[in-house]
Each structure stands twice: as structure tokens, then as C-alpha cells.
Amino acid sequence: MTRPFLEDSIMLKKVIFFLIIIALIIPNNYAAIKIYFGKITEIKGTPLVNGKRAKKRKKVYVGDKIVTDSKSSLSIIMKNKTVFVISPDSEVILKKTDRRNGNTEIELKKGSVRSVVAKLKPRDRYSIISAGAVAGVKGTEFIAFSNSEALCVFTDEGVVNILTDNGSVDTRKGEMTQASKGIMPLEPVNFEKDEKLKEMFQTLLSITDFKLPDELEKSKRLPDIIARWNINYANYLADSKKYNEALKSLDYAYLFAKSPDFKAEALYKKSIIKSKFFNDLSSAEKHLLDILVSYKDTIYYEYAVFQIGFIAYEQKDYEKCKEYFNKYKKEFPEGRFNSTVDVILNLIPN
Structure with a gap:
């Protein structure tokens, strides 16, 4: 009668020992299973990654939060050679990257991101999420600007699909659109034929270029420049x-x-x-x-x-x-x- 009891006691000790080992190992494993997103290739000023000063050539991971002040910016290259630049006064969260289904997501809380997306496979999807809208990329170069209330996208190459809960539009080379939660995206407008839009695009290009940060003062006025353009464009549409x-x-x-x-x-x-x-x-x-x-x-x-x-x-x-x-x-x-x-x-x- 005592043998089963001894066997149960030995088994219980083994289980407890196993649980202790697991408890000691798991914290180290968490660090080991962080999902690699990309590597920082360029830095200007003092951008922060998860509240700590970013460093060139350092890896970044899914879930990392990147914040830039008015004098800082950084660029990141992903494993598939996609590059994106986070401009001054921006906040970005690296939401997802999955090599199995080719799905990459970045959340743009505010500010601007310039992306040069490597050629994607048919199943791949690269998305920027902001202000209730999703910019889905199909192999392209584009710039997205957000003030947390609305998203403005300029497409320089390729195609970007802009989706909200009220509908979607495709923007192609030389086109701009805007989107926000609860509003149908603006019908794409050719910014190469509109001097004010072209000026906005050049401002965004300059603040996402490490060689030309001289447009920073103008970039601070960008929300009102976009607003003024929209008011003038509304007058034209009403006419x-x-x-x-x-x-x-x-x-x-x-x-x-x-x-x-x-x-x-x-x-x-x-x-x-x-x-x-x-x-x-x-x-x-x-x-x-x-x-x-x-x-x-x-x-x-x-x-x-x-x-x-x-x-x-x-x-x-x-x-x-x-x-x-x-x-x-x-x-x-x-x-x-x-x-x-x-x-x-x-x-x-x-």
C-alpha cells in the first residue's frame, strides 16, 4: 500500500522541480523570442526607442515605440530592404512583421514617415495605420503625414490603397489623398499639377531627407497649409x-x-x-x-x-x-x- 504513495510523492517532486526550471528559464526566453523588425541605419539628433536614446546599427523589434523631437529623425531598413524614415516631431509604433504571411504594419501616431518599399510578393502587405485609416502599399515610394486626427498620403511611385471604414481609394504616382475614421477618403488629386500640393510634397520630402532639414519651420505649419489647401479645393469643388x-x-x-x-x-x-x-x-x-x-x-x-x-x-x-x-x-x-x-x-x- 505504501508503494503508490511513494511513487506519487516522487512524481510530485519531479513536477515541482520541472516548474522551477521553467520559471528560471522563461524570462531569458522572452528576450530571445523578440521579433526582429529591422535595423537603424541613420540618426539625426536624439530620437528615442522605448524611451532610450536610439543608436545607429541597433536592431529594433516588433512593439518598439519610436519618438522623435523637433530636431531628430532616424531611418530603419528591414530584412527585405524596405527603408523608412521617421521625420522630426513624430511618434511611431512597429506593430507587426511576419515573414510567413508577408504582413508588416506600422502605426503612425503623429508626424510623418517616408517609405521606400521593396518589391513585394503577391501575398505581401505593408501597411501604415493612422487616424482610423490604413495605407496599404503595393511596392512603392510614398510619404504619410498624420496629426492623429487625419492622414495625408503622397504617392511618389507605385500604388497605395487608402482604406477607412467608409470606403477606399487607390493613389498612384503623383497623387495625394486624405483619410480619417468615419469619412470616405478624398478622391486622389494630382499634386504635380497643383503648386500648393507640390510645395507640401517638397516640404515632406525635405524633412524626411537627412541632407536637407532646413524646412523644419515650414513643416510646423504643414497642418495649416494642408487645411488651407482643402478649403480652397472645396471652393473649386463647390463651383x-x-x-x-x-x-x-x-x-x-x-x-x-x-x-x-x-x-x-x-x-x-x-x-x-x-x-x-x-x-x-x-x-x-x-x-x-x-x-x-x-x-x-x-x-x-x-x-x-x-x-x-x-x-x-x-x-x-x-x-x-x-x-x-x-x-x-x-x-x-x-x-x-x-x-x-x-x-x-x-x-x-x-
Whole structure:
């Protein structure tokens, strides 16, 4: 009767010994099974990898977080010879690389990345994820810029597919598009035929080039340069009666803009298009109210106060019309719409 007990006791000791050995080995194994992503080939300034100063020729791994300040950048080469440069003021996470299925993912939290992607096999996929959009590459050279709200992609060679939950577009050599969560990507625009877009592209090229970092000051203005272009492009689209595309371009203007003036202008022009061409007065009023709440120090605050009163008049909500027109006359005694306000107030039935 004692033999089975002794055998069980010996077996238990073996199990405990085995578990102790495993516990001692596993921490070292974790370091050994890190997934290699690539190697740092160039450094400028003091970029950080996982909070520590990056070093040339050091390996980087899946899961690593790379951060650059306003005076630093770095480039990484992958095993398949794909090269990407992380520009100043950027934050990138190396999400995935899998040689079995050829799937590589980089998350661009903010800033810009320039990629020169090696020729991919048919099953391979190289993607940059940012702001709810995915830039899927099919063997190409391109630059992606993100402010965490929206993604802007310039394709220099090959094809890039831009995908959001609202649809996708393909951009080819010399084309630009923009994307964000909840918005259909902008129809690709030829940046080689648009001087402002060409200037944006050259700015992005220069800040991802280790030889020419002189465009850094301009790069800080890039979000507003993109926003201004979108507003102007929306005007062109509206004149061409492409009102939905114009609204989309204004959405991207708002998302990219740092300047309160540009944000307010985008909202105001959206309100005009929605009221004038879609008769969507409630949506138009919502954009105008956003201006009243968030952008009081811009010129579009005056426009918004007047426009809300005018929309109320069109809806025959005369009390609301009088409320906003009287507000306008009080806040803007020399306002540009005062004569129109007086005419409409006199037309309101007693």
C-alpha cells in the first residue's frame, strides 16, 4: 500500500522541480523570442526607442515605440530592404512583421514617415495605420503625414490603397489623398499639377531627407497649409457642383487645421453648402453653433451669429431670428451685415 504513495510523492517532486526550471528559464526566453523588425541605419539628433536614446546599427523589434523631437529623425531598413524614415516631431509604433504571411504594419501616431518599399510578393502587405485609416502599399515610394486626427498620403511611385471604414481609394504616382475614421477618403488629386500640393510634397520630402532639414519651420505649419489647401479645393469643388466632395474636403480642413481661423472657416463653409445646396438647415445651424461656442475670437463668429438669424427667418422662426439679429446688432454695431439685418427685421410680421 505504501508503494503508490511513494511513487506519487516522487512524481510530485519531479513536477515541482520541472516548474522551477521553467520559471528560471522563461524570462531569458522572452528576450530571445523578440521579433526582429529591422535595423537603424541613420540618426539625426536624439530620437528615442522605448524611451532610450536610439543608436545607429541597433536592431529594433516588433512593439518598439519610436519618438522623435523637433530636431531628430532616424531611418530603419528591414530584412527585405524596405527603408523608412521617421521625420522630426513624430511618434511611431512597429506593430507587426511576419515573414510567413508577408504582413508588416506600422502605426503612425503623429508626424510623418517616408517609405521606400521593396518589391513585394503577391501575398505581401505593408501597411501604415493612422487616424482610423490604413495605407496599404503595393511596392512603392510614398510619404504619410498624420496629426492623429487625419492622414495625408503622397504617392511618389507605385500604388497605395487608402482604406477607412467608409470606403477606399487607390493613389498612384503623383497623387495625394486624405483619410480619417468615419469619412470616405478624398478622391486622389494630382499634386504635380497643383503648386500648393507640390510645395507640401517638397516640404515632406525635405524633412524626411537627412541632407536637407532646413524646412523644419515650414513643416510646423504643414497642418495649416494642408487645411488651407482643402478649403480652397472645396471652393473649386463647390463651383464645379461637386458638393459632397466639397464637404469632404472641408472635413479634412477642419481635422488638419491648427489655426482656430481655419477650423472656423471650414465649419462656416460647410454650413453654407448644407443650407444652400442640400437645404439641410439643422446641420448648417449645428456647424454655426460650434463656431459660437469654440471660435468666438475669429471673424467667422460674426458670420455665424448673422447666419443663424437668417436661417431662423427662412424657417419662419421669427422669435429666434429676432434674438440672433438683436444679438448681432448689439455685438457688432458697425457690422457688415447690419443693413441686411435691419431690412429683415422690418419684414418680420408683428
